[in-house]
Amino acid sequence: MRNHMKLFLTLSLLLPGLLLSLKSQVCTVDVNGQTFAMGDGSSIPAGTPHTFTQPATNYGFTLDIYSLDNSFNMNINGTLLATQEIEFATGAGLTQNIQFADGAKWQDGNVPAVWSISGSASTTPAVRVVISPTGGITMFGSKSSGGPLLPLVLTNGNAFNTISWNTTGNNSVTVTQNVVGPTRISGYGSGKNTVPCHCTQPGAAGTPAGFTKMGILTKGSKTVTNWPESVPNGHIVLDASDKGMVISHMTTAQRNALVPVEGMLIYNTDLKCVQLYRGSAPAIDAARTGWNCISRGCNENR
Template sequence: MIKNLNTQKYSILLVASCLWVTSCRSTDTAITEESSNGTLPNVIVQLIGTETGLDIPEKTASITNKKTSVAKVQEIVAPFDGMTTVTATLTPEEKAALRSQASINPMAVTTPEITELGKDIKYNVAVYDTNGNFVNEKTFTYQQDDNNGFNLNGGQNYNFVAYSINSKTPVPAVSNTPRTLATDKLNNISGDLMYFKRNMTVSGNGTNYIDVVLKHKYSIITSKLDARGVGIISAVGSANIGPVSSSANMSLSNGDLTYNTTPGTTVPVVNFKTFNNETVTSDPTLVISDNTSTAKLTVNNIVIDGVMGNVALNNVKIIPGVKYNLNLRFSPCRESIDPTPFSVESNSSSVGTSKIFNMPATDFGFVLDITNLDNSFNMIINGTQLAKQEIQFEKAAGTQTVGFQDGSRYEAGGIPGIWTMGAGSNRPGTIIRIVISKTGQVSMYGVKTGDGGTQLYPLVLINGNSLNTVTWNTTSPNTVEVNQKPYGGYTRIGGTGTGKKIVQCVQ
């Protein structure tokens, strides 16, 4: 009787011990399912997804500026045109922090944000024994052969290394021989490199599952141009980030990178979409770069409400493996006050034209959009004449006193005469824009195509003509006169004069 009781006692202790070992298994050990067929243990690879970011990321990595630092969010303000500036902010996407493992369910844990791998993306898994000797490797295609795996010895410890370039094309191969974990590496990788490594002891009692989360090794930057409350973005020219590396080599033992650098290498920021809106966003840009705080971003030929400008940002901080959102916010936001259309003409060879705008006080100035012109004009702002001479566009009138800042001229090099543009060709649109800022700074722009076009290029006064200093009243009414001297038998001008007021930007 005592023997039977002792046997039962030891059996209960054995079962309790097994249950305790199973319940206390950590999340780093294999998850097993019982198998009764006696075959070698099968290790199944389960691709969970991909992740980016630092384990403990900075709140914001951005453009270094000693003058501004708010809770680690660093910004830089750069000029765009005579009335508009741009504030750039580069913000990394943070990973969610892991919570403590649940005491009962070892899988009850909040993981970092995971992104699903694209269908048919290929990834490679290599296996090494506890001494680092190469055992086997296989290439997997996501959502095609996800239940494939390895037959490995139960009770032995292995290192599993997974990598991909986030592509449906073949995964780059390890070229060195003999293969060992210490020496294996990938060379000259220019694609979206991702990496995973895990050490695991294979159980001999069932099927083992290894969950793979591939981490991006290169940075990814998505750029957004935000001109809400400023104007419509109709075009963006070239944009790039540099200097960067053309590729990198990666050690499979720890994922460390060695960068292949060619001086002056940049990466293009491409495919801004969708134009003719207040905001446009680029495709994600893959940036191959070591830790740096001296990168430069340039965006050229941004066209907002017809006016083209460039943005150059220096000292951009980039950390490998981090996904960034770059926001370029144009400001100040403004609204139109008392937009007043006009159209005047004269059939006299001795009498010109005149239009007077009585504008209220505005804290952002005045804009005159001219939609038809034949073939000169001037302005008087609060009693001061804008230009010392008539702003003359036509060659036959004598001396042209206005031209494009880049040296091109009206009626030359394929640019038609001003009288044929806009409403003069029955194609309405702004052909000349005069911008008077709240400080009295004057900017002039013009189109180069006969149909009026949508892009305005900077104009300058030439051949002895120049601008006078004018005053714009921000707290009292303003008087603006547009006038023309007569030429030949016909003179005309038309468009819209508008006051501009600063308003709060939409966040």
């Protein structure tokens, strides 16, 4: 997803007699994302540099290339991405200097030429460049249009430079191409900032453990068969066609004057959140006692 990317980092800790594997999740949002296109089929001539001016971001920059023929390089804050033009093609005096980490190459009889592979925002790019906040470079490519992204490595004397990425000031990222025969490049680039991760776990499947016994209805008649008994896992069901539920709005001082009971809900006008009273000894997540703002999350992470 363009506006919300997730990365899973696995860290293994080796201790005497013990191996621990810790998986953490990093979610990002695009900053100043831009599409670009130069060369054949575009109104911008081949070889015309395209510059992204990026504000400070705390998780680097990602360039997704949707179409490519047949090489490129980048200049990031005055430093080239690679020591040589990154060349994906063979023949006509060209030296291919990038391949898949498993040894596969474009035009090797199994992987088609890079210019015949296309990507999009709704599938996967043909090539992806990731610049980390510490300046490290990783690249990924697809062996077919819309196929999975696989790690890439530079070869034949080409190498990545270490980039200085500004996390407190502006960044300049320029995409360039050497023009050799038909030449084009298009795609999307954006800075990345980290954001809190939302729950994406699927809902629980199976047979409900119970059904609702009480309902409050403001409609003229029930519109669902066996309402409210047909609603699983509830205590009270509210149903209206033109009315919403309003819970008590209170300041923190007003809330503190209550004699609360476990399960009580209010809207805290000072904290601007819906709060739930969890009692003094909740059975789940025992550290979160008393009043707590309700936030989106997953039970697995509690």
